[in-house]
Amino acid sequence: xxxxxxxxxxxxxxxxxxxxxxxxxxxxxxxxxxxxxxxxxxxxxxxxxxxxxxxxxxxxxxxxxxxxxxxxxxxxxxxxxxxxxxxxxxxxxxxxxxxxxxxxxxxxxxxxxxxxxxxxxxxxxxxxxxxxxxxxxxxxxxxxxxxxxxxxxxxxxxxxxxxxxxxxxxxxxxxxxxxxxxxxxxxxxxxxxxxxxxxxxxxxxxxxxxxxxxxxxxxxx
Numbered sequence: 180x181x182x183x184x185x186x187x188x189x190x191x192x193x194x195x196x197x198x199x200x201x202x203x204x205x206x207x208x209x210x211x212x213x214x215x216x217x218x219x220x221x222x223x224x225x226x227x228x229x230x231x232x233x234x235x236x237x238x239x240x241x242x243x244x245x246x247x248x249x250x251x252x253x254x255x256x257x258x259x260x261x262x263x264x265x266x267x268x269x270x271x272x273x274x275x276x277x278x279x280x281x282x283x284x285x286x287x288x289x290x291x292x293x294x295x296x297x298x299x300x301x302x303x304x305x306x307x308x309x310x311x312x313x314x315x316x317x318x319x320x321x322x323x324x325x326x327x328x329x330x331x332x333x334x335x336x337x338x339x340x341x342x343x344x345x346x347x348x349x350x351x352x353x354x355x356x357x358x359x360x361x362x363x364x365x366x367x368x369x370x371x372x373x374x375x376x377x378x379x380x381x382x383x384x385x386x387x388x389x390x391x392x393x394x395x396x397x398x399x400x
Contacts, residue, residue, distance in 0.1 A: 180331040180349060182266050183341075187327040193269035195277045199284065200261050203309055206249045207257050226250055226305030229296040244292040245285065250307035260309045266329070267320045268313070271388070274323055274396045283391040287315020287383045294379020298365060311376040314357075318384025319391075321350045322398050354381055 213221055227247035231240050251257040272280040291311025295302075320327075325347035333340045361374035389398065 180333050180344065180352065182263065182349060183330045183332055185266055185270070185324075185327050185329045185346065186343075187270050187324055187346075189269050189273040191273055191277075193272040195280050195284075196264060196268035196272050199268070199309075200264060203249055203251065203257065203261060207251050207254075210250065222250070222305050222307070226307045227292055228305045229300050229302045232296065232300075244289050247292070247305075247307050248285075248288045248309050248312055251309075252307055256308060260313055264309065264313050264316065267316050270324060270327075271316050271319045274319075274388075274392045276393060279391045283319070283384075283387055284312050284315065286387060287318075287380050288312030290383030291315065291373075291376040291380030294382075295373045295376040297379075298361075298375040306373050306376065308373070311373065311380040314377045314380030315384030315387065317350055317353065318381040319388035320384075321347060322385055322388055323392065323396065324400055325350075326400070354378070357381070 210218070210221070225243060225246040227243040231243075251260065268284075271283070275283055288309070288311045291314060292306065295306060295311070325345065327346040328343040329346050329349050330341065330343055331349060333342070357374050357377040360372070361378050364372075364374060392398075
């Protein structure tokens with residue numbers, strides 16, 4: 180199921196969410212302009228490689244958990260992440276307030292990176308993408324707006340179906356898929372997908388949102 184939009188209105192314009200999307204797009208456009216021979220060095224400097232945290236000489240190594248959140252491995256990687264951020268991020272920003280949302284987003288991303296490192300600390304596969312932080316947004320959405328309706332697209336062979344599902348159903352199915360994939364890839368690189376970052380980010384979002392939301396915002400709306 181591919182989410183397209185939700186029916187959950189916001190009270191304020193989510194300019195932090197928009198700024199994050201623009202920042203991710205800008206960094207990716209910079210990536211694609213790099214000469215091919217420079218790309219490996221660029222990712223070595225700014226992507227998060229778990230094994231490097233214990234023995235690298237790269238001076239940027241301790242900044243990479245943050246910088247890696249703004250890198251992506253391809254157009255579909257970028258578009259998928261930004262779609263989820265746009266659909267669900269505006270409501271979480273509205274619930275937190277603009278400034279607190281920045282810290283919520285970054286902390287969820289750091290927790291996601293920590294989860295992936297804890298599961299596979301010796302991996303030499305660079306981690307890139309905003310999906311860990313966005314997973315935190317999804318976890319927060321599950322606690323705040325489980326009954327919101329989300330319009331999804333479901334491709335079935337050559338047919339495409341559009342229908343609404345409750346947010347809790349979509350998010351629990353998504354989390355279940357990450358969990359099953361994560362267990363199946365323990366001890367390897369997961370085909371380059373950081374499933375445990377998704378799991379850790381989602382859990383972090385659920386734990387953080389009670390402390391970052393506005394007092395007037397209730398859980399399980």
